[in-house]
Amino acid sequence: MNQQASVLFDAPGPRAQKVHLIITIIGWVLLIAAVAGVLWGLRDELTPAKLLPFADPMAWTGYLLPGLGATLAAAATSVVTAIILGVLLGCGRLSGIKIIRIVCGLFVEFFRAVPVLLMMVFSWYFFIFVLRVPSAWQSFAGVVVGLTFYNGSVIAELIRSGVHSLPKGQSEAGLAVGLTPSQVLTSIQLPQAITAMLPSLVSQLVVILKDTALGSLIVYSDVLKQATELSTWKGNLIATFIVVALIFIVVNYALTSFAQWLERRLRARGARPRPATAPPTAPGLPTV
Amino acid sequence: MGKFGQMMAQFDLLHAFWVTIQLSVLGALGALVIGTVVAIMRVSPVRSLQLFGAGYVNIIRNTPLTLLLFFCWFGLRISSGIQLGLPSDPTQVLSLRWAIIAVAVYHASFVAEAIRSGVNTVPQGQAEAARAIGLGFFDSLRHVVLPQAFRGAVAPLGNVLIALIKNTTVAATIGLYEAAYTMKGMIEFYPQLLYVTFALIALGFIILTLPTGIFFTSMSRKVAVQR
Amino acid sequence: MKIMRSLVAAGAAMVLTASLSACVSDEAADGGTAGGDGDSITIGIKFDQPGLGLREGSEYTGFDVEVAKYVAKELGYEGDKVVFKESVSAQRETLIESGQVKLIFATYSINDARKQKVSFGGPYFIAGQDLLVAADNTDITGPESLNGKKLCSVAGSTPAQNIKEKFAQQVDLQEYDTYSKCVQELSAGSVDAVTTDNVILAGFAAQPQYAGKLKVVGAPFTEERYGVGLKKGDTELCGKVNSAITKMIDSGDWQKAIDKTVGPSGFKVATATNPPKPDAGS
Numbered sequence: 001m002n003q004q005a006s007v008l009f010d011a012p013g014p015r016a017q018k019v020h021l022i023i024t025i026i027g028w029v030l031l032i033a034a035v036a037g038v039l040w041g042l043r044d045e046l047t048p049a050k051l052l053p054f055a056d057p058m059a060w061t062g063y064l065l066p067g068l069g070a071t072l073a074a075a076a077t078s079v080v081t082a083i084i085l086g087v088l089l090g091c092g093r094l095s096g097i098k099i100i101r102i103v104c105g106l107f108v109e110f111f112r113a114v115p116v117l118l119m120m121v122f123s124w125y126f127f128i129f130v131l132r133v134p135s136a137w138q139s140f141a142g143v144v145v146g147l148t149f150y151n152g153s154v155i156a157e158l159i160r161s162g163v164h165s166l167p168k169g170q171s172e173a174g175l176a177v178g179l180t181p182s183q184v185l186t187s188i189q190l191p192q193a194i195t196a197m198l199p200s201l202v203s204q205l206v207v208i209l210k211d212t213a214l215g216s217l218i219v220y221s222d223v224l225k226q227a228t229e230l231s232t233w234k235g236n237l238i239a240t241f242i243v244v245a246l247i248f249i250v251v252n253y254a255l256t257s258f259a260q261w262l263e264r265r266l267r268a269r270g271a272r273p274r275p276a277t278a279p280p281t282a283p284g285l286p287t288v
Numbered sequence: 289m290g291k292f293g294q295m296m297a298q299f300d301l302l303h304a305f306w307v308t309i310q311l312s313v314l315g316a317l318g319a320l321v322i323g324t325v326v327a328i329m330r331v332s333p334v335r336s337l338q339l340f341g342a343g344y345v346n347i348i349r350n351t352p353l354t355l356l357l358f359f360c361w362f363g364l365r366i367s368s369g370i371q372l373g374l375p376s377d378p379t380q381v382l383s384l385r386w387a388i389i390a391v392a393v394y395h396a397s398f399v400a401e402a403i404r405s406g407v408n409t410v411p412q413g414q415a416e417a418a419r420a421i422g423l424g425f426f427d428s429l430r431h432v433v434l435p436q437a438f439r440g441a442v443a444p445l446g447n448v449l450i451a452l453i454k455n456t457t458v459a460a461t462i463g464l465y466e467a468a469y470t471m472k473g474m475i476e477f478y479p480q481l482l483y484v485t486f487a488l489i490a491l492g493f494i495i496l497t498l499p500t501g502i503f504f505t506s507m508s509r510k511v512a513v514q515r
Numbered sequence: 516m517k518i519m520r521s522l523v524a525a526g527a528a529m530v531l532t533a534s535l536s537a538c539v540s541d542e543a544a545d546g547g548t549a550g551g552d553g554d555s556i557t558i559g560i561k562f563d564q565p566g567l568g569l570r571e572g573s574e575y576t577g578f579d580v581e582v583a584k585y586v587a588k589e590l591g592y593e594g595d596k597v598v599f600k601e602s603v604s605a606q607r608e609t610l611i612e613s614g615q616v617k618l619i620f621a622t623y624s625i626n627d628a629r630k631q632k633v634s635f636g637g638p639y640f641i642a643g644q645d646l647l648v649a650a651d652n653t654d655i656t657g658p659e660s661l662n663g664k665k666l667c668s669v670a671g672s673t674p675a676q677n678i679k680e681k682f683a684q685q686v687d688l689q690e691y692d693t694y695s696k697c698v699q700e701l702s703a704g705s706v707d708a709v710t711t712d713n714v715i716l717a718g719f720a721a722q723p724q725y726a727g728k729l730k731v732v733g734a735p736f737t738e739e740r741y742g743v744g745l746k747k748g749d750t751e752l753c754g755k756v757n758s759a760i761t762k763m764i765d766s767g768d769w770q771k772a773i774d775k776t777v778g779p780s781g782f783k784v785a786t787a788t789n790p791p792k793p794d795a796g797s
Contacts, residue, residue: 008415008433009333009425016333024336031340041367044703049724062572113494113501115454117468122486125475128609129482135602135610206350213352217461217472217692219603224354232563232695233571235702235724238363245355252350362696366703379665379689379706463670463690473670476605 042238050236054243059230067226068247074140074222075209078147082208083201085148086155087190093160096181104156111153117214120146124218139220147208158200162193198266202259206252213248223247295478295485304470305492311387311456311466312496316449318392323399330404333425341400348397353458357390361462380465387459391452398448406441407433409513439511446504450497467492556592558583559602559610559619559744563693566718566777567622575599577718579620579741581772582639582763586618586743589759608632611744618756619744622715634749635742636756639769641788643735644674645713647701647720650730655708657734658682664707665689667697674710677737694719702728712739717782731782740791757793764790 012020039046053059092104111119124142127133133141166189174184194201216225224244231240329341348356365372365386372385410433418428438445457468471489475482560579561568567577580599587597602610602621610616611633622642625635648655655664658678662685668675670690679686689706691697697709698719709716713735720729743756763769769790784790 008331008419008428010419012333020334020336023334027336027340038364038367042363045363045366058572109498110490110494113450113454113497114490115457115468115493117457117460118471118486118489118493121468121472121475122482125479125482125605128606129479132609132613134613135600135606135615138606138609210350210352213354214458216354219601219606221601224352228693228695229563229570232565232693233569235695235699235722237695237699238359241355241358241362245351245359248352248355249347249350253346256350362699362703366705378687383689461692469670 045236045238050234050239053230053234053236054239059234063226063230064223064243064247067221067223068251070140070220070226071209071212071215071222071224074143074147074212074215074220075205077140078144078151078208078212079205081144081148082151082155082204085152086159089152089156090159090163091185091190093156094163094185108153108156111149112157114150116146116150116211117217119149120214120218122146139215139218142218143212143215143220143222146214147211150211151204151208154204155201158197158204159190159193162197163189165196166192195266199259199263202263203256205259206255209252209255210248291478292481292484295474295481298477299470299474300465301467301470301488301492304465304467305496307384307464307466308453308456308492309496311384311391311459311464312449312453314388315391315395315456316452318388319395319399319448319452320445322392322396324403326396326400327403327407328429330400331407331429345397345400348394349401351394353390353394353455354461356394357387357458357462360390360393361386379463383459383462383464387456387462387464391456391459395448395452395455398451399445402441402444402448403437405444406437406439409440410436436513439508439513442504442508442511446501446508449504450500453496453500454493555596555598556587556590556618557598557600557616558587559607559616559621560599561603561621562601563695564622564715564718565722566780567715568620569718570601576776578640578714578772578776579622581776582760582769583618583620585763585768585772586620586756586759589762590755607744611746614746617745617752620741621744622712622739623742623744624712624739625742629744632747633744634747634753636745636753637742637760637793638740638791639743639760639763639793640714640741641785641791642712642714642739642741643785644677644710644737644739645716645735646732647698647709647716647729648707648732649701649704650728652707652730655732657732658710658736661686661708663687665705667691667700667706667709668711669694669697674712678710682736698725698729708732713782714777714784717777717780719780720782721777721780726779729780731780733783735785738788760793 010016089104089108092100093108095101095104120142123145124138127138127141163185170188170192171184174188175181179187212220212222213224215222216228219225227240227244228237231237234240326341326344329337330345332338332341361383365382372389373382414432414436415428418432423431456466459466460469460472463469467489471485474485478485560575560577560583562570562575564577564579568575568579569577583599584597587593600610600616602616602619604621607619607621607623608629611619618636619633620639623629623635624642625638629635646655646658646661654660659682661678661683664683665687666675666678667689670692675688675690679688689697689700694709694711694715697706700706701709702725709719713731713733716731719725720731743760745752745756760769763772773784
């Protein structure tokens with residue numbers, strides 16, 4: 001990418017550097033002016049009285065941290081269930097039996113088309129009115145089911161495309177040594193497909209974490225709902241939203257960075273046993 | 289069936305989906321414009337613009353759309369400098385406008401990434417050739433790189449558009465009478481029609497997203513650059 | 516003087532018997548120890564309504580909470596034996612039916628649709644739908660003056676529809692999932708009025724951060740009888756709840772609770788209807 005970008009222009013000369021400097025200064029001035037303008041407009045909402053509650057440990061121990069815990073719990077549960085569902089559906093779409101392929105295909109297409117929020121609201125009411133599960137679990141179940149069905153379908157597609165992207169020789173070789181088609185799928189194709197799809201799987205994680213914020217609409221006690229309660233007590237809605245947004249940005253950024261690190265590590269490790277399939281982009285990485 | 293008729297009379301489902309469609313189309317246009325600008329910034333020669341582009345993508349992508357929308361609606365709207373119409377305009381008009389802004393700003397980060405991945409599909413030789421015949425940065429982008437990048441980005445852009453259509457449901461949280469908001473009201477007042485309601489709204493979204501997906505898949509095949 | 520006292524006593528006794536007899540039900544109570552394991556009692560309240568039921572860290576404040584604590588004490592539960600649980604509007608019936616809470620004090624209006632699923636003790640307060648406006652507002656005097664104004668309420672609730680259908684067709688409705696968003700909008704000047712029960716509005720106006728900025732119009736135009744939700748047909752519990760409420764009213768603790776929780780907003784309870792006679796449950 002950087003190589004790509006750099007061929008679009010020459011190394012800047014003295015005049016271009018001057019122009020860049022001017023653009024940079026104008027850009028910063030505009031940016032600072034915009035931020036200052038917004039802050040000035042919000043001066044009544046960001047008064048010390050409305051910001052100080054966040055210096056109180058109670059705001060964190062009583063609201064934000066439990067909320068963040070609930071958010072992470074729902075996200076983690078959904079990740080596990082979505083991966084299980086996704087692998088099952090993905091295998092179903094690759095099945096030799098036509099009816100299974102069709103049913104799984106319809107399932108995946110349906111849940112990819114239905115908004116997560118809709119699915120959450122529906123399953124929440126389903127748990128309240130039809131299944132009548134304990135109230136502590138109604139919202140949690142609603143959030144997890146909504147996230148699982150959607151993300152499971154996305155993961156199923158990832159797995160399918162991952163298997164399709166493998167060289168044909170892989171499955172042919174498996175069949176030649178006497179494995180059944182399902183053995184070929186589970187012991188040869190799936191492990192490779194999942195490794196290849198790992199980056200996409202991980203970015204799906206961030207999607208799941210962000211989407212748990214929708215749970216506050218079905219009164220799941222996630223960080224957003226806890227924060228709304230806090231702001232009801234303190235009367236500082238906007239300041240609270242800003243703090244919650246910062247929390248999300250930090251957590252998601254950390255998650256993304258961790259995922260990238262994990263991906264590099266897995267790639268480096270995976271390169272040793274299977275040098276033939278090691279991605280060509282990482283030749284310089286040590287195979288320790 | 290009487291209950292069903294009563295429900296359909298009470299809730300204007302067609303209008304709800306019309307709001308969803310308006311929000312989707314205008315939000316998508318906005319996202320395309322902002323996203324292209326951000327993508328250009330990220331490949332531009334000016335370091336500060338690259339940083340700004342990267343910062344935009346990283347911050348916006350990691351913020352839930354719900355929060356972005358809240359910030360726009362509860363924050364920017366009362367912030368004195370920015371007005372999208374008169375304060376006396378009907379709330380539904382104002383909330384639609386602000387929802388369009390939030391949807392556009394949020395999805396612009398994904399559009400920028402899609403275009404960047406499209407730029408990555410353009411072989412380096414193309415850019416080199418453009419430079420060799422004396423085109424400057426903007427000319428080589430405009431005539432050589434971007435046309436091919438957009439073609440390569442059609443499939444990921446299609447995915448962004450489908451996600452955008454579904455994400456418009458978040459506008460329910462600021463009380464915009466769109467599809468998800470209407471569904472919540474329907475279930476609350478007619479819980480006995482839970483399945484019918486869900487099926488109806490889901491069908492509406494399938495009608496909106498499925499053809500979009502098919503169109504973009506065939507489009508991406510049609511315009512794909514043969515290499 | 517003596518006659519007076521005996522009259523009061525007789526009156527109280529009559530109220531007591533009336534409240535007990537008000538809980539008759541043709542359905543047998545199944546008398547389980549729902550919502551409590553005999554040792555503690557679980558009570559459903561709102562967590563996000565200042566002045567009525569508000570969570571402040573690990574504490575709970577508000578009028579609903581005060582009444583709930585009093586009733587729980589009369590039932591033999593005190594201090595940490597009382598467990599509060601959030602009960603949002605959509606979940607109240609299932610919470611009781613499934614036995615996850617024993618009692619609900621959550622701005623729970625008594626009506627016939629709800630009576631098919633749960634029984635009610637009380638009422639312990641008679642509220643009425645009213646309007647909350649900025650303190651310096653003079654042109655909004657009642658629901659009829661809302662034409663062309665922006666009115667905020669909670670989605671899926673009847674109050675807003677009520678106004679639109681009965682009083683002001685031209686009102687511009689804004690709906691959210693919580694009242695706190697409405698009040699935020701009102702204090703920022705984005706909406707002209709917020710509507711729901713007067714005591715809920717008073718609770719918000721009584722919050723220190725809104726002190727002097729908001730006022731309740733004070734012309735209630737509906738009658739909402741706040742009841743204590745409990746398991747359908749549990750007449751025994753209903754009777755105990757009603758006598759506890761009666762005792763709270765007679766002892767003056769009811770008035771003290773009102774003054775302490777929603778009083779700071781300048782809100783005056785309608786003395787024609789309050790304190791009410793707990794005669795629901797029949």
